[in-house]
Amino acid sequence: MLIQVNGDNLEIQEGASVADLIAQLELGERRVAVELNLEIVPRSRHADTALSQGDRVEVVHAIGGG
């Protein structure tokens, strides 16, 4: 199925969870925050939050800024 991650289309397996997405993006070790269709998905819920076709996901991290 097709979802959108940080504005780009991404093909992901049917029934994948947020945790699966993080693993597919190789971000498992990094400190990131995830928003799914404008709602925060807490880290503790990544594994049991399923993604659906057309979902819009934002994955963010901290960078230098003033």
Add this chain to the structure above:
Amino acid sequence: MSEQQNDPLIIAGRSFQSRLLIGTGKYRDLEETRLAIEASGAEIVTVAVRRTNLGQNPDEPNLLDVISPDKYTILPNTAGCFNAEDAIRTCMLARELMDGHDLVKLEVLGDQKTLYPNVVETIKAADVLVRDGFKVMVYTSDDPIVAKELESLGCVSIMPLGSMIGSGLGILNPHNINVIMEDCKVPVLVDAGVGTASEAAFAMEMGCEAVLMNSAIAGARNPMLMASAMRKAIEAGREAFLAGRMPRKKYASASSPMEGTIVSK
């Protein structure tokens, strides 16, 4: 014990020894960032929240590995947001990123050319964020009425600009900052505009509780040396404020006694 040692900065009930807050943008690399922060003595360090580059090298060092949240109070900002909605979303993501840590720097900007705060959107965002439990340190213009409005909404710190972000023009309207400080019950920090150490000291001598800066250090030829200079300037300015300056006089007043002076004629 000196007055200085017993003079913590208190923001949202948390106590800090350093009155210098610094940003982590514009440095050459993470090592320079780390060294500058260490030289500055800052305890509160701002970071930006951005989309993770997908497909980047997973071993690439992460800012929060270098500036550990165990060692520093991380202050996520909403820099780059031009409306309340984006700023609110950014704060929500930041809180999740920082495991529930709810201290944020709210800035909602007006346009790219001036990076001047859009106070209408700032007020909207502050209202929502405070109700949601965030401790909001808010970047704003040096307008005393706007500052009062933000304070009444429950912001934990009011942070008027000295001059435009990244301009290094210093504190262009000290009178307004003074008017803001007169009535404000929460800490007033100068955020943005400071270009060199004397300007940081000046802000502190005026009675500002602290100064937040980024470009003045990152943009110096030697950021580590400027970070150290800023640390001293902030401390010197604070001590001078606490000491209370002598009154200005119109004419001279001799420091040495006149009595006993040798006289030829």
